[in-house]
Amino acid sequence: MKFLKAIFMGIWGVIFSAKKLLSGKDKTPQKPKVFLKGRHGQMLLAARRGNVEAQMELATCYSEGNGVEQNYAEAAHWFGEAAKLDDARGQFCVGICYANGQGVAQDYEEAAQWFRKAAEQKNPGAQVSLGLCLQKGLGAYPSPQEAVHWFRQAAESGDAAGQMSLASCLQHGAGVAKNEVEALSWFRKAAAGGLAEAEFNMGKCLQNGSGTDVNETEAFKCFRSAAQKGLPQAEFETGLCLRNGRGTEIDLPEAFVWLTLAARRAIPDAREACEELQLEMTPEQLEDGKHRLNMLAPAQAAAPLPPVEIERELDAKFPGE
Numbered sequence: 001m002k003f004l005k006a007i008f009m010g011i012w013g014v015i016f017s018a019k020k021l022l023s024g025k026d027k028t029p030q031k032p033k034v035f036l037k038g039r040h041g042q043m044l045l046a047a048r049r050g051n052v053e054a055q056m057e058l059a060t061c062y063s064e065g066n067g068v069e070q071n072y073a074e075a076a077h078w079f080g081e082a083a084k085l086d087d088a089r090g091q092f093c094v095g096i097c098y099a100n101g102q103g104v105a106q107d108y109e110e111a112a113q114w115f116r117k118a119a120e121q122k123n124p125g126a127q128v129s130l131g132l133c134l135q136k137g138l139g140a141y142p143s144p145q146e147a148v149h150w151f152r153q154a155a156e157s158g159d160a161a162g163q164m165s166l167a168s169c170l171q172h173g174a175g176v177a178k179n180e181v182e183a184l185s186w187f188r189k190a191a192a193g194g195l196a197e198a199e200f201n202m203g204k205c206l207q208n209g210s211g212t213d214v215n216e217t218e219a220f221k222c223f224r225s226a227a228q229k230g231l232p233q234a235e236f237e238t239g240l241c242l243r244n245g246r247g248t249e250i251d252l253p254e255a256f257v258w259l260t261l262a263a264r265r266a267i268p269d270a271r272e273a274c275e276e277l278q279l280e281m282t283p284e285q286l287e288d289g290k291h292r293l294n295m296l297a298p299a300q301a302a303a304p305l306p307p308v309e310i311e312r313e314l315d316a317k318f319p320g321e
Helices: 002-014 038-048 052-064 072-084 088-100 108-119 124-136 144-156 160-172 180-192 196-208 216-228 232-244 252-264 270-280 283-296 308-317
Strands: none
Touching (some): 052 088, 088 108, 124 160, 144 160, 180 196, 232 270
16 A cells, blocks of 8 residues: 555654655644445445455545545544554554644554554564654653664565665664674565665665675665665666776766765765765766766756756866867
């Protein structure tokens, strides 16, 4: 379900110190809309009679605006009804609603309590979310050791986010003995599950020789794969590798593409790196880079390129061209 993916990725914002767990949402409780017809009307009747599947489906429809007007308050209500009937999915989802302040007042303590109920029923998303709460002290007394317990439970069930979380703990010795070799193993498993953050971290391990021998070629492949999934810090690393020929051949126009994307997403040092790169490029290379950027991200290509001063320096470097 789209909503479950969105809210689950939202809770990951805690790891990266995001100010908001889910951006672009209306936190204001909305007036319930109960006059539904057709399939949604039948769904509402079943939900009111205690049908958990109907409650979950109706909540998801409200959260996504699928066939009904999007209404987070109604979504939170029906996730909560399913949660009260001991449905682990409903418990996890209503926990996310409380963590995000989505359709209900934000309440980390309430969120942590629902995450724990679902985690005890082996819901991997809830296990990771509870682990994050315990790790960061959100709604629960901080316990790095218990956080690792829940991350490991999720990881061993095959959950990529749990594998990523456990790997990070092992890498830094947070709540568990530091073990870079095991950390890399879990990063690798999470990366195989398609998690861009895991690919990026695996790339850093390979680049720096953390838990393995240095392999800059494989590191670059990891960075590029994560960058292609839209991970900003991977875009930056990909650009640096292409600029410096680290793990790949030097390609200044392609480096320009990835550094520009990273700069526009406010990655520290990316803008400065992009500006310095342009001073090294010929006008032909710069034009090629702009063309590639337009092909890769046409919506972003119209965004402002680096400041006029850089263009003036280029004019001074290549007069009359």
